[in-house]
Amino acid sequence: MKIARLQKSPLVTSVARRWVFATLLVAALPALLHVQWWVAVFVLIVVAWGMAAPRSRTIGRLSHLVTYGFLVALVAGVYFTYDAWFSGGAMLSFFIGVLFLKWLESNTRRDHLLLIFGACILAALGALYWNTIAGATHMLLVVTALTVSLRAIHTGLSEGPWFVSLRQGAILTALALPVMGVLFVTFPRISGPVWDVGLAFGLPVKLMLDRKDNGLGFGMSLKTGQMTRLKQENQTVLVAEFDGVVPYKSELYWRGPVFWDFDGSRWSLPKNWDKRGTLLRRALRGKKAVESSLRRKEKPVTYTVRLLPHGHRWLYALDVPAATAPESFVSGDYQLLSIRKVRQEWRYGMTSYLTYGAGQTLPDEDRQRALAFPETGNARLRHLGRTLRQEFGDDDAVLLEIARRYRSEGFSYQEGVPPPAGADGYDAFYFENRNGGVQVIAGSFVMLARAAGIPARLVAGFRGGSIVALTDFLIVKQSHAHAWAEVWSEDNGWVRVDPLDYVRPVKDLPKEARRLAVQRPSEPKKAPGAATQRAKAAAKEQTVRATNLRGKDDGTRDAEPGRSWISGLSDGITKWTIRYDPARQVELLTGVGVSAIDWLGLLAVGATGLFLLFLLYAGAVWVRRWRRHSDPVARAYAAFDKKMTGLGLPRGAAECPDMYRRRVGRERPDLAEWVEDIVGRYIDIRYGPAPAPGQISAFRKQVKRFAAMA
């Protein structure tokens, strides 16, 4: 395609200069509110200078010096107020400053184009801090201003008042809105940082960038608060590609080390755990051994993992691995382990059962370990365990009661709350602040289960991941680090229990599934009487409450009865605009009957939508032109002719209205009055003096009435 060239960059008019300035100002506003206050002052000074400085030649030279001065001041400001050169705030401040400095010295068309493009980028950066309906409105304003500016730069806009220009720009923007709508809905959404997407498709972006510890970051033991620190990291741990559909994220538990031993403040692996001999002695070698040790296995998934090197043995597999990969084995605790430490990228295919009961027997030695806890600290929790055991008796009922307590006794999940330290740490959490991270929630659960005489252990790993939209890729990062519990059930073996789900119901399941997920761990395997019923009712009530709570966290409250429809509408708008995401896109498109949703399908829907839109536009233009060109009087008279032809009285080609009127009067005296009236009006309009305002519409009305007459 050859590019049409703009002529040498000519100067812009003062009107265009003003519009560009307005665009810049509007675009910079939200960003200005988010950087240091001095940036706004700086901009004010620059603008004041730009307005005040006369544009004469001598001052022109001086103004260059002034510009350099401003630049130095800007750099100094960034240096003294921000910690790092490349922090977000510093870069944003610098960008704002430079844009306004550029405005100061711009006078050509090209400069101004660059300025408004820069303004757009600035507005986009500002939108990062303002991801609401208000932000969207601001975006509309910026684009309208940009449109007017483009017109002003191109045509000068030197004629007509400013509001006419504004209206023209607004009309163009309004016409672009449907295009935006179609693209917004159908453009294939990819979530997550761009480098993640690259990573998913095998670009070695991240691998080259850092060779830091990418795993759980801890070796033999899990200290208090370690998980919280880990969750703040954003390193990628692994990329998994699923065969077929990616299961719900809340069902994905990437199993890492399994901790049995608790000394009151930390969970640790046995001293000689890492020795190959010890590991291999208890290992399940081969698929058969693994499969036969599983008592319950449902929901198999098959996937391929690309694991980034982390210097430890574990190869993460989904709970619970059903096979081994080359050069690996499954430990007695169902961890997938490599026979050597993972020091380079590792790729393996794996099959797992998402729902499982593992282990045929629990040897006495293991049972002892799974029930042990220090006899010194956490006295209240130990006491509570004993009490529960006495009150509820059977394991399932006790577990249900524990679950109920986590759910309904005001526990909340918050990562980053300083975890209670010391030997009574879990007591402090469970009975006092009731607010903590995933580690303390899971740890206290295991402790309580053990105190109640239920064998339990703590599992660390990752939960969920980020789905790369419209693909079967899942990226697991350190921020997905998680800890959960497993309890021994005589019927099923080791069963996973995630106490976090009691505290904070899962998000990413559809409503029914979500309810199930919340209830599932507490579902009685055998109906153990009244206690279970009570717990069940409580669970149900709690689910409802928790769902609402969750909604409030997200800002996606479902409309409740009694709330005004306006707020309902605004919530709906927010849900479908600000919070539109790959999942909603899929939901929406399946809702309108698109079955296969992949890139191609989305693009096809988008293209069809755009095509229909343009047909609509072209039709509108055509109708408008036709209306303008065709004379309403002629159209009405043609309708009259048609009606008369239908009545068997076609007007002859050479018959003038007056002749025709007289002929009809002779042939059909019953119609004479009508025809006299209509043709009389027609003659008045056509051949009389300029028609009065109401005359034409009266004529058309009369024709309509006549045509409607049988």
Added chain:
Amino acid sequence: MPKDIAASVSIDAGKEGAAGDAAERTLRPTIRPTLAGLGFLAMVLAGIIMAVNFSSNVIFAMTFLLLGVFVIGGWQTWQNATGLAAAAWRVDPTFAGEAACFRLTVREAGGRRHEDIGVACEFGSHSERHRIQAEDSVSIELRRPTSQRGWMPSVPATFDSAYPLGLFAVRMAIPAMPRCLVYPAPAHGGGLPMHTAAAQAQRQFEAETFDTLRRYVPGDRPGRIAWKALARTDELLTKTFDGAERRPEIWLRWVDTPQSDTEERLSQLAAWVLEAERRGVRYGLRLPGTDIDPGCGGWHRDRCLTALALFSVDAAPADPT
């Protein structure tokens, strides 16, 4: 006189385009993004990457809205350009050093107003932009500087418009600007060469010699009416005399020019032609290899000037006298 015929053919050619009036045609635009448009697209691309990176729906919306503005702007550019029709250019011969004035009538046939239509051709674009009202005709004038006598070659010309946003530019091929005849620039000064008797055109008859009778036309002097003939034939006849209506006749000759350079001589002859025409003298032109019999009037002048414009030393016989 074959040379003479050639010259008269050239005169028609000099007013080329006049014959093509009927061939009005609708202009077909082609559309391309401008450099600014590509910059705009680059910005949109950056926006999409930003939106994906930050998973920000506001940025997504903004990006798509910008894309919408781009597309709708392009569509408006297209709409603004379609529906024009143009016939052929008209141009009159001009003297070297003056600007040739090309005129093109553009008719609006689409029922729309067209903004910001400009003409571009090889010798530089025309800075003036035109607004063409619905159902209107506009005469677009383009002045092309000339420097040399002879044919100025035809150049292709286009309409262009990037209205309203300047992100897309539309080009329409319009009829090529025709070749244009450029007469030699007339020299300054120098009276008409009336001096030598030999150079004077011979009058065919003595002045005031009775020549013939012709039918009376109201306004003829009564003294010229042939009363005798009236008595004889009952018809009013007017006597005409040779030389009575004939003005003095001169020959403008190549050899009479005081200059020695070919171009200067042609300029001198051109000046004489204009001067003779102004004074109403009948004049003939005698160039090496070309003779044009005495005459007068616009047509005769153009014929002489055309001969001068197209004069070529190579075509002339070796001995110019």
